Amino acid sequence: MSHVLAAVAWPYANGPRHIGHVSGFGVPSDVFARYMRMAGHDVLMVSGTDEHGTPIQVQADADGVTPRELADRYNRVIVEDLHGLGLSYDLFTRTTTRNHYAVVQELFEGMYRNGYIVPKTTMGAISPSTGRTLPDRYIEGTCPICGYDSARGDQCDNCGNQLDPIDLIDPKSRINGETPKFVETEHFFLDLPALADVLRQWLDTREGWRPNVLRFSRNLLDDLQPRAITRDLEWGVPIPLDGWRDRPDKRIYVWFDAVIGYLSASIEWARRTGDPEAWRKWWSADGEGKDARSYYFMGKDNIVFHSVIWPALLSGYSGEGSRDGEPGELGQLNLPTEVVSSEYLTMEGRKFSSSRKVVIYVRDFLERYDADALRYFIAAAGPESNDTDFTWAEFLRRNNDELVAGWGNLVNRCVSMAAKNFGAIPPVDPAGLTEADEALLAVARAGFTTVGDLIGRHRQKQAIGEAMKVVAEANKYLSEQAPWKLKDEADKPRMGTILHVALQVVSDANTLLTPFLPHSAQRVHELLGGTGVHAPMPVIEQVDDLDGGPAYPVLTGDYTVGARWESVPVEAGRPLAAPKPVFRKLDPSIVDEELARLAG
Numbered sequence: 001m002s003h004v005l006a007a008v009a010w011p012y013a014n015g016p017r018h019i020g021h022v023s024g025f026g027v028p029s030d031v032f033a034r035y036m037r038m039a040g041h042d043v044l045m046v047s048g049t050d051e052h053g054t055p056i057q058v059q060a061d062a063d064g065v066t067p068r069e070l071a072d073r074y075n076r077v078i079v080e081d082l083h084g085l086g087l088s089y090d091l092f093t094r095t096t097t098r099n100h101y102a103v104v105q106e107l108f109e110g111m112y113r114n115g116y117i118v119p120k121t122t123m124g125a126i127s128p129s130t131g132r133t134l135p136d137r138y139i140e141g142t143c144p145i146c147g148y149d150s151a152r153g154d155q156c157d158n159c160g161n162q163l164d165p166i167d168l169i170d171p172k173s174r175i176n177g178e179t180p181k182f183v184e185t186e187h188f189f190l191d192l193p194a195l196a197d198v199l200r201q202w203l204d205t206r207e208g209w210r211p212n213v214l215r216f217s218r219n220l221l222d223d224l225q226p227r228a229i230t231r232d233l234e235w236g237v238p239i240p241l242d243g244w245r246d247r248p249d250k251r252i253y254v255w256f257d258a259v260i261g262y263l264s265a266s267i268e269w270a271r272r273t274g275d276p277e278a279w280r281k282w283w284s285a286d287g288e289g290k291d292a293r294s295y296y297f298m299g300k301d302n303i304v305f306h307s308v309i310w311p312a313l314l315s316g317y318s319g320e321g322s323r324d325g326e327p328g329e330l331g332q333l334n335l336p337t338e339v340v341s342s343e344y345l346t347m348e349g350r351k352f353s354s355s356r357k358v359v360i361y362v363r364d365f366l367e368r369y370d371a372d373a374l375r376y377f378i379a380a381a382g383p384e385s386n387d388t389d390f391t392w393a394e395f396l397r398r399n400n401d402e403l404v405a406g407w408g409n410l411v412n413r414c415v416s417m418a419a420k421n422f423g424a425i426p427p428v429d430p431a432g433l434t435e436a437d438e439a440l441l442a443v444a445r446a447g448f449t450t451v452g453d454l455i456g457r458h459r460q461k462q463a464i465g466e467a468m469k470v471v472a473e474a475n476k477y478l479s480e481q482a483p484w485k486l487k488d489e490a491d492k493p494r495m496g497t498i499l500h501v502a503l504q505v506v507s508d509a510n511t512l513l514t515p516f517l518p519h520s521a522q523r524v525h526e527l528l529g530g531t532g533v534h535a536p537m538p539v540i541e542q543v544d545d546l547d548g549g550p551a552y553p554v555l556t557g558d559y560t561v562g563a564r565w566e567s568v569p570v571e572a573g574r575p576l577a578a579p580k581p582v583f584r585k586l587d588p589s590i591v592d593e594e595l596a597r598l599a600g
Helices: 019-024 026-038 054-063 067-084 098-114 192-204 211-223 254-259 261-273 300-317 362-368 371-381 392-421 435-456 460-481 489-513 518-527 589-599
Strands: 003-008 042-049 091-094 117-126 139-142 169-173 181-190 293-299 338-342 345-347 388-390 539-543 552-556
Touching: 003 026, 003 261, 019 026, 019 293, 019 338, 019 345, 019 362, 019 371, 019 388, 026 042, 026 293, 026 338, 026 371, 026 435, 026 460, 042 067, 042 261, 054 067, 067 091, 067 362, 067 539, 067 552, 091 261, 098 117, 098 254, 098 261, 098 300, 181 300, 192 211, 192 300, 211 300, 211 338, 254 261, 254 300, 293 300, 300 338, 362 371, 371 392, 371 460, 371 518, 388 392, 392 460, 392 489, 392 518, 392 589, 435 460, 435 489, 460 489, 489 518
Parallel strands: 003 042, 003 293, 042 091, 293 338, 345 388
Antiparallel strands: 091 552, 117 181, 139 169, 539 552
């Protein structure tokens, strides 16, 4: 057993999340975490809502509410949506807890003491009409490096380079279109060049990463510049230095505090378990966590923050850059084992856009369709290593042809025949198994190695494809053996053997599919006469802030129960009842209905 951290990107709490978001951070991380738990590892899966920064402030002003009120609203929406998808977080929290503030400030102070955070006077953008600061991401213009005409002031999404707003060609405010005015302002900068060598050495040791992620990350090291980590804002974590901590106009910038959430959420989880030091099993590079592994899940627009910025923060706090230094009170901290980035999911050939109504929110999807239908689409056809297009026609086809006609039909046929003819799982004929019986059982058993290895290496498309091959082989076996033709009493032992073998493979295939389809896996377990929890689910709990702040909802759960990653013999004589369908067959009319909704 090993300790495995599943660190999941923090959804931004300025609105509900759409299915493109959860295809990048949500479902892939949950499939991985569920598998690793089933395989016997001690998994800690953490995240929360990212609630600071200017977009929250701007939207709150527009809605006539405070930033906290806006964050509260969407924190609850997101918690409920992720719960509906069955994402098995040990703790899904938020960045507005006092615990998070304290951990962010500790890392800031530690890096400042070690010399990796330095003050610097720079040119900041303000709105000429309001006098308020314009954050980098709210300024757009032409990238001076690649010429992309929609580059943001903090980063060009086309070439991936870090930028400053003043470097943009023809910069404009995204809020009102005006040309910003640049004035001198003092801020603190992360000295990335002083950490470039340690980052390069670390990246050179990475194995098994998706090639595009590693290549992109290495390219970023060629031109690292100091990066501002404070902003002229009212909404965010205060700067923990004398002369700064009480200033109402300066805050730690959101991208710095959000990535530290992985650590602060782990610490909060440990405090809530009654063992405040338990987080160290996943984080302490110089202690009991030195052999732990950590996997970070996100969309490709977040690679830079996880493969460069976050490792830089961890290294600087641990005193491992060119200026050396000493670890802070949290000790030397583990760098990511792997950054698992997904590409983009588009919708009907277009980019997701809430403003242009090219979107379907998770909540709306779950009101009309089953969670496992979406999980299946994302796992089987999602943007794992290439941009992928979600179409309603393809969603319908995969649901009806693969889930319903393939997997659901297999379960239904096997259970209904056994229930009708035996009332229970039938025994194996004392005459023994045929070559065909043995061959099918061997295919199912081999799936545990094949599928498990692929999930462990973040090849989820291949993994679910291999699991569905077991389903296809079982359907082929049933068609060839045709137990329904064995109607004579003398043939009943052979019918029982065929159905016993088929039900064993149904049980094995259900285990193989459990990380992907936990809701239906529980139903199949029960159809096979099983009791208890097969696929544990998260729960929403309203909790008090550990340090006196406002209460808030979290996602958590008990995942020590449930199926293990192994073949468990089905028990002859276990009663079976006539089954209910595992999946809903969808009417083809949904395609036109959904396209009409999309058209507005």
